[in-house]
Amino acid sequence: MAYQVSIFLENKIGRLERVTSVLKENRINIQNMSLIHTANGWGILNLLVSCPERACAKLCEAGMSASLRKIVALEMQDVPGGLDGLLTKIASAGVNFTNAYGRVVEPGQKAFFFIDADQIEDINEKLQAVGLTPVNDDLIYGV
Amino acid sequence: MIYWEKELEVLSRKELEKIQVERLRKTLSQAAHSPYYGELFRKLHITPEKIDRVEQIRELPFTTKQDLRDHYPYGFLTLPKRDIIRLHSSSGTTGNPTVIFHNRHDISSWANLMARSLFCAGVRDTDVFQNIVGYGLFTGGLGFQYGIERLGALSIPAGAGNSQRQIKLMRDYGTTVIHAIPSYLGRLYEVFQAEGLDPQRDTELRLLVIGAEPHTEEQRRRIEEMFGVKAFNSFGLSEMNGPGVAFECEYQSGLHIWEDAYMVEIVDPQTLHPVADGEYGELVMTTLDREGMPLVRYRTRDITRILPGDCPCGRTHRRIDRITGRSDDMFIIKGCNVYPMQIEGVLLKIPEVGADYLITLDTLNGSDEMIVEVEVKRDWFNGDVARLDKLTRQITNQIRDEVLTKPIVRLVEPGSIPKSEGKAVRVRDLRAALKAGNYSA
Structure with missing residues (x-):
């Protein structure tokens, strides 16, 4: 079974960049992404990356809400x-x-x-x- | 026997009101001897003899903390100093202290109310009662001390602090009851643990009394789990003597407020009109059995409500809910009075979100809105949009049910709201009317 990483994001300037900077630091490559926006001021970023477990752990360490799906x-x-x-x-x-x-x-x-x-x-x-x-x-x- | 004074605790409402009317007349006559009320009553043509129904209390003027400060120190005293035997006062860090004077009768009446309160919570003369709060000008020390003595239990006037010593006292003398502020009990438990002791195994504790500090039901339950005994809420304020004003009985569902000693009103802090039982408002109290310094319709600033219905314990003195905040914290949105503690109470019962929150009042598209931001807990998040939407709706509905106006709930990332340590700002008001400076406050 394969996994993507889903991240809870507030719709605010710089929030997406927080995610990409963690991935960059850990040299994790993004294969695909989709961004879901809701009317409630937040959205979910879905990332298909080279190593989902490690990406998820690193994002959580950085204080974000990330989950494997x-x-x-x-x-x-x-x-x-x-x-x-x-x-x-x-x-x-x-x-x-x-x-x-x-x-x-x-x-x-x-x-x-x-x-x-x-x-x-x-x-x-x-x-x-x-x-x-x-x-x-x-x-x-x-x- | 579960009552300290059965003849007073289970009176019918009619009999209780009869006592209240008699005592209110007496209180007003006594109050008229003070410089402050003497002048005020003359000016307003208040004649105590004309009082024959409890509802007439609404015709009397309110007394505020500012009034007490403005007439510091002796403006409310009704008796010569020769007759006064004790004073208690606040620290007065924000202006003149508020000081309350007691004559011999007042101290005795207070001790009796305190004994009645403790008895109501289940304390008996066979208990060893360790009072872990500060003595001195603070009313929690001597207030409890006199009550414990009146009840006949063995008192240990331990005072506050020095947890190791507290534990030694508890173990040496077989303490069965302690009174402390709730936040201290958490610390005391940690010291128990650090010493390799377990209060449930290594003490004879059988009940706790907590008060003098706002706390939630969840905090109380945590304390009860730590110590393995029930914790009973105590309510009081120095202007109304101190502790012994209202107390929980064995059912722990609200605090019986002693209505033979205090006339109790709950009013809308804006209009000052009475609110219905069950609705939140500011607690207003009149002393009915104090001679040295009676207070009439004192605005406590504490927000609570009368819990409707009878208590299974049989006491007819009504119950107030735990204090949910100060009237100064209240804001009005879409015509509804809202206290931040109400929102906090809702959020605490929703395990998917953190306890921190931020309320922003803002004008969006010409309409005033209450925006409530809460943090989604990291371990609950699983990337499912529908689940987050459902949570948003659930929080929205529960807050609306509590405060009667629909909020805009925004889920935010964990860690993005300032922690609730100290006095964190919980409410921001950015409304257009306020910005324009024409908000009628």
């Missing part, structure tokens, strides 16, 4: 209609997700689609039932 990555073709085809299958598997993001791996050839799977039970089994196989963890972290 399960993710699932699926491979898709980097062509028009590629995501549409993948989403059709995910929907047929009965999987509903609230946060996702993508990354091109080989332009014109291959991309990864990441789903926040923390609250989704038996997601691997559901995806495999419709012929989708989650990507191996090593490939996700880009090592």
Whole structure:
């Protein structure tokens, strides 16, 4: 199972930078990110990094609220209609997700689609039932 | 027998009010002998003989701390100094001290109220009572001392401080009851631990009395867990003698305020009109059994409420809630009176957030809003937006239920709110009307 790091952030100048400076100090590379903003003055930053456990620990040490969340990555073709085809299958598997993001791996050839799977039970089994196989963890972290 | 003076403690309300009216008339007649009230009553044409209902107290003038200071030291004294046997006074760090004079009757009446209070909490003449507060001008020392003696328990006038010595006294004499301020008990427990002792195993303690310092229910429960015995709340203020004004009974649900000795009102601190039972307001008290220096409708500045309903202990003297703050701390938002302690009380019951908070009153889009910032606890956070949204709604609703106006709740990162040590600023007022300087205060 792969993990992303989720960080609670107030919507204030310099808060995102606090996170990136900790990662820089610890030489942790960011593979992907998504930022969720709410109307309540705070948001959540989701980071896919080379070493999620260490990143999470370092951010907590620096006084931030950070947590590990399960993710699932699926491979898709980097062509028009590629995501549409993948989403059709995910929907047929009965999987509903609230946060996702993508990354091109080989332009014109291959991309990864990441789903926040923390609250989704038996997601691997559901995806495999419709012929989708989650990507191996090593490939996700880009090592 | 659970009552010290059954004939007075379980009176019907009607009988109690009859006593109050008689004593109020007497108190006013006595008060008229003081330079301050003498002049005031003449000016306002107050005639004690005309009082025949308790409600008439509302026709009388209030007395404030400033009045006491302005007529320091003897302006409220009703008797020649020959008849006065003791005074207690505040330190007076912010102006003239407030001083209260007692004649022989007052000291005796106070000792009796104190004995009644202790008996109410379960202290008996077989107890060994160690009084761990300062003696001297502070009322907690001698006030308890006289009460313990009147009740007949063995008193140890230990005074404050020197925890090692306190523990030695407790162990040597088999102390069964101690009275201390709640914050000191935490320290005393640490010293017990440092000495390799456990108060539950190594003492004969069977109950605690705590007071003279605002504290929350959670703090009380913590103290009870440390010492393994019940801790009873004591309330008093030097202007109303000191301790022995109101006390918890075995049910620990509010403090019985002795209404044969004090007339009790709860008023809106802004309008000074009475509020309904159950609603928070400023406690206003009139002494009913003090001769040397009676006080009429004294504004205590303490915020509390009358707890509606009867107490299972059978006492008919009404119960006040623990003090939730000072009327000086109150602010008004959207027409609602709010005390920071009310908000603190709500937050303390929500384990997902820290105890520190910041209230900002601000004008947003032309409307005054109360913004409450609270810290999300680090170990509860799991990155789930929906869970944080749900928590925000829960806090919003619980604060609204408590203060009757809807706040804007903002979750903030841990460590971003100043810690509540000392007198941290808990309320900021940035409202437009205030900035323009035309807020009617």
